[in-house]
Amino acid sequence: MALMLALSGLALLGGLYLWLSYNFLKAPMCRNRTSLRGKTVLITGGNKGIGEKTALDLAQRGARVILACRDKARTESAVSNIRRESGNNEVLFMSLDLADLSSVRAFADEFLRSEPRLDILINNAGVSAGGRSADGFNLTFQVNHLGHFLLTNLLLDRLKRCAPSRVVVVASQAHRVGRIDFQNIHKPVDGLLKFYQAYCHSKLANILHTRELANRLEGTNVTCYAVHPGFVDTELIHQFLIWCKPILFLTRLFLRNPVEGAQTSIYCATQEGIEMFSGHYFANCKLQEPYPQARNDAVAKKLWEFSEKLLGLAK
Numbered sequence: 023m024a025l026m027l028a029l030s031g032l033a034l035l036g037g038l039y040l041w042l043s044y045n046f047l048k049a050p051m052c053r054n055r056t057s058l059r060g061k062t063v064l065i066t067g068g069n070k071g072i073g074e075k076t077a078l079d080l081a082q083r084g085a086r087v088i089l090a091c092r093d094k095a096r097t098e099s100a101v102s103n104i105r106r107e108s109g110n111n112e113v114l115f116m117s118l119d120l121a122d123l124s125s126v127r128a129f130a131d132e133f134l135r136s137e138p139r140l141d142i143l144i145n146n147a148g149v150s151a152g153g154r155s156a157d158g159f160n161l162t163f164q165v166n167h168l169g170h171f172l173l174t175n176l177l178l179d180r181l182k183r184c185a186p187s188r189v190v191v192v193a194s195q196a197h198r199v200g201r202i203d204f205q206n207i208h209k210p211v212d213g214l215l216k217f218y219q220a221y222c223h224s225k226l227a228n229i230l231h232t233r234e235l236a237n238r239l240e241g242t243n244v245t246c247y248a249v250h251p252g253f254v255d256t257e258l259i260h261q262f263l264i265w266c267k268p269i270l271f272l273t274r275l276f277l278r279n280p281v282e283g284a285q286t287s288i289y290c291a292t293q294e295g296i297e298m299f300s301g302h303y304f305a306n307c308k309l310q311e312p313y314p315q316a317r318n319d320a321v322a323k324k325l326w327e328f329s330e331k332l333l334g335l336a337k
């Protein structure tokens with residue numbers, strides 16, 4: 023009983039903290055009406071949550087939008103909702119499971135064969151889970167970082183050919199407690215606390231990936247941006263809040279809805295004039311300084327080379 027009370031008290035304080043630091047600064051809406059007619063957008067995990075609302079907005083701007091998701095049935099309803107709400111029929115499902123590198127490779131082959139353009143790539147899919155991927159890596163690390171790293175590399179030439187083009191990486195403020203331990207980051211973990219840690223490490227990896235990608239893309243007119251969407255009422259965050267389930271209804275009051283959560287991704291995908299901030303981190307539709315461990319160029323470079331090595335891409 024005392025433990026329950028203590029936990030609930032803690033959860034309440036946590037909720038209050040979220041509320042103060044985020045909802046007080048209500049999510050600004052991305053008002054720019056940049057048209058995306060004639061452009062192709064590829065978004066991972068566009069079937070629910072932040073990804074679905076991002077895809078909807080970009081479809082409303084006239085883009086051809088490919089939802090790269092692992093489950094056709096679960097994506098079908100998102101496809102028809104987005105088509106209906108945007109009046110844009112060029113919204114399509116393509117099969118991608120980031121937890122399986124052979125699926126990432128097959129997806130890239132199929133995409134490059136069937137789609138002539140790629141103007142905006144949004145690495146949005148994310149999980150916080152234990153266990154291992156089909157390839158034996160830390161599942162969270164692979165889905166959130168390594169799978170997206172491979173996908174981005176395989177599509178880079180197409181992005182360059184369609185320049186000016188963009189890569190948006192959905193990271194998180196959770197990178198605050200992340201660190202890159204090259205001995206362990208790719209190995210599987212157990213236990214709820216460790217899931218959360220693995221998530222934070224992978225979100226740090228997202229920001230470092232974006233940073234090094236920008237260096238490598240200099241002079242190509244392909245730019246990239248890392249995003250913190252705010253704390254958003256989606257299935258992902260419910261996993262974190264599992265231990266305060268009895269007061270989930272309360273906590274939800276303090277979270278952004280997915281439309282609000284999508285604003286910074288939309289901003290980085292569409293706002294003109296931010297190209298000089300390629301490689302940087304955005305929140306609330308504004309440039310922000312990430313925590314110091316996300317500004318370390320040496321670790322960013324090392325993570326790139328480490329990822330290449332894990333994937334067998336190193337020369």
Ligand SMILES: NC(=O)c1ccc[n+]([C@@H]2O[C@H](COP(=O)([O-])OP(=O)(O)OC[C@H]3O[C@@H](n4cnc5c(N)ncnc54)[C@H](OP(=O)(O)O)[C@@H]3O)[C@@H](O)[C@H]2O)c1
Nearest residue numbers: 067069071072119120121146147148194253254256257258
């Ligand atoms: N919610 C927040 O407060 C918050 C805060 C900071 C950052 N973020 C980031 O925002 C992004 C979107 O998350 P969300 O909050 O919108 O969560 P969500 O509603 O749970 O969406 C996660 C998406 O990732 C997809 N996904 C999971 N595993 C996959 C795999 N192996 N292959 C392909 N797709 C996979 C899911 O597809 P299925 O339907 O197949 O599972 C789903 O579409 C994530 O990168 C997350 O880290 C969220």
Ligand SMILES: *[C@@H]1O[C@H](CO)[C@@H](O)[C@H](O)[C@H]1NC(C)=O
Nearest residue numbers: 053054055056057292293294
């Ligand atoms: C929106 O983008 C257009 C170009 O598409 C630009 O001229 C305009 O200044 C932008 N508006 C805002 C509010 O950023």
Ligand SMILES: *[C@@H]1O[C@H](CO)[C@@H](O)[C@H](O)[C@H]1NC(C)=O
Nearest residue numbers: 160163207209210220223224
């Ligand atoms: C991967 O697993 C290791 C332990 O095996 C853990 O220490 C690390 O935090 C995890 N990292 C990521 C990014 O998943």
Ligand SMILES: *[C@@H]1O[C@H](CO)[C@@H](O)[C@H](O)[C@H]1NC(C)=O
Nearest residue numbers: 182185186240241242243244
């Ligand atoms: C990048 O864009 C600028 C301005 O539009 C253009 O002058 C330049 O040739 C482009 N560079 C490449 C490599 O496409």
